[in-house]
Amino acid sequence: MTDGTDCVRVDRVRVDLGPRSYEVRIGAGLLARAGEEIAPLLVRPRVAVLTDETVAGLHLEALRDGLRGIEMASLALPAGEATKGWPEFSRAVDWLLAKKVERRDIVVALGGGVIGDLAGFAAAVLRRGVRFVQIPTTLLAQVDSSVGGKTGINSVHGKNLIGAFHQPSLVLADIAVLETLPARDFLSGYGEVVKYGLLGDAAFFGWLEANGPALALGDRTARQAAVRHSVAMKARIVERDETEEGDRALLNLGHTFCHALEKATGYSTRLLHGEGVAIGCALAFELSQRLGLCSQEAPSRVRAHLRAMGMKVDIADIPGDLPGPEGLLSFMAQDKKVVDGRLRFVLARGIGEAFVADDVPGDAVLRLLEDALAGR
Ligand code: NAD
Numbered sequence: 001m002t003d004g005t006d007c008v009r010v011d012r013v014r015v016d017l018g019p020r021s022y023e024v025r026i027g028a029g030l031l032a033r034a035g036e037e038i039a040p041l042l043v044r045p046r047v048a049v050l051t052d053e054t055v056a057g058l059h060l061e062a063l064r065d066g067l068r069g070i071e072m073a074s075l076a077l078p079a080g081e082a083t084k085g086w087p088e089f090s091r092a093v094d095w096l097l098a099k100k101v102e103r104r105d106i107v108v109a110l111g112g113g114v115i116g117d118l119a120g121f122a123a124a125v126l127r128r129g130v131r132f133v134q135i136p137t138t139l140l141a142q143v144d145s146s147v148g149g150k151t152g153i154n155s156v157h158g159k160n161l162i163g164a165f166h167q168p169s170l171v172l173a174d175i176a177v178l179e180t181l182p183a184r185d186f187l188s189g190y191g192e193v194v195k196y197g198l199l200g201d202a203a204f205f206g207w208l209e210a211n212g213p214a215l216a217l218g219d220r221t222a223r224q225a226a227v228r229h230s231v232a233m234k235a236r237i238v239e240r241d242e243t244e245e246g247d248r249a250l251l252n253l254g255h256t257f258c259h260a261l262e263k264a265t266g267y268s269t270r271l272l273h274g275e276g277v278a279i280g281c282a283l284a285f286e287l288s289q290r291l292g293l294c295s296q297e298a299p300s301r302v303r304a305h306l307r308a309m310g311m312k313v314d315i316a317d318i319p320g321d322l323p324g325p326e327g328l329l330s331f332m333a334q335d336k337k338v339v340d341g342r343l344r345f346v347l348a349r350g351i352g353e354a355f356v357a358d359d360v361p362g363d364a365v366l367r368l369l370e371d372a373l374a375g376r
């Protein structure tokens with residue numbers, strides 16, 4: 001597509017969920033044409049935008065310009081994971097009500113996974129459900145959190161324990177906005193990109209081994225290809241299993257470890273979500289190898305790629321104190337992926353060959369954590 005903005009090409013990935021179907025549009029310059037993209041969804045020309053203070057400073061005016069006359073009210077919440085809890089959530093919902101957002105209106109989430117999850121949940125409960133549009137501004141949000149309809153906030157009991165499935169009506173992933181993202185946040189999102197290769201596409205993992213450095217340096221073509229491929233993989237899984245009764249759990253590769261580590265670090269900047277996913281993927285492959293499910297080559301290759309990209313790979317890469325192995329294991333037991341008190345892990349028979357296991361021996365996990373913590 002060439003249209004006079006710097007939008008050269010838009011890829012479209014459809015998420016086919018019957019009456020809840022929608023498109024994910026991916027390309028550089030989509031923010032500048034947001035009005036055109038969103039207008040067909042509007043009953044009246046106004047939107048309410050939830051964002052965070054950092055993103056607002058960088059991209060909110062561009063969105064206002066791109067909306068070309070569509071009235072925009074906005075609320076900027078503090079940036080960071082701590083926002084994803086009851087206080088900021090109730091502030092956001094009350095603000096939407098004060099702005100008189102009605103059942104047929106559209107809420108827009110402009111930001112990373114924190115804003116997307118919170119705004120999506122706000123839309124899910126506001127007046128028993130209003131539609132929303134995701135405009136993800138981090139790599140993590142573009143490849144994962146903006147797609148698939150998982151919305152929610154954290155509880156003192158753990159991560160994402162309060163929420164709802166609520167699909168967006170449209171996702172606009174503007175590749176150009178990633179250019180203001182700090183390198184650490186970009187690499188954190190890259191953890192989720194690698195996850196797709198590891199869980200179901202060895203060829204994609206090979207492509208990432210070759211193209212990851214170009215992606216990190218800002219190559220837009222490579223970035224767009226990686227986002228498109230990741231979104232398409234997620235869309236196919238979500239279509240098979242929208243509410244995570246089965247296959248969708250594959251998307252949680254690395255997440256049981258990650259959620260325990262995030263809780264252990266107080267959801268702080270000591271460990272970003274995608275960094276936890278990367279460490280969690282390395283641990284899941286190590287556990288798979290110890291259980292005799294895959295060769296030693298697989299975890300070594302995973303670790304080598306993460307290291308080559310300059311990412312966190314080991315628990316030892318997390319600064320500061322952590323609980324002992326039993327403490328981490330108890331955090332895992334609070335995870336949503338616990339079924340009848342049994343820990344559910346995503347394990348792998350090799351790169352691109354993940355599966356869900358409900359029968360992982362607790363002592364194998366404990367020993368793995370002991371060794372990982374001893375490496376500190
Ligand atoms: P985030 O939303 O906190 O964004 C990371 C940081 O980047 C923030 O400080 C933000 O202000 C800043 N930022 C965002 N866009 C920017 C830009 N373009 N330029 C400069 N700075 C920018 O974190 P995240 O990594 O995007 O998302 C993590 C969250 O996503 C976690 O809460 C996680 O649980 C959730 N998540 C949800 C799903 C899902 O399916 N719903 C999937 C994966 C992760």
Ligand code: GLY
Nearest residue numbers: 144148150248251
């Ligand atoms: N990020 C995991 C999921 O969407 O299911």
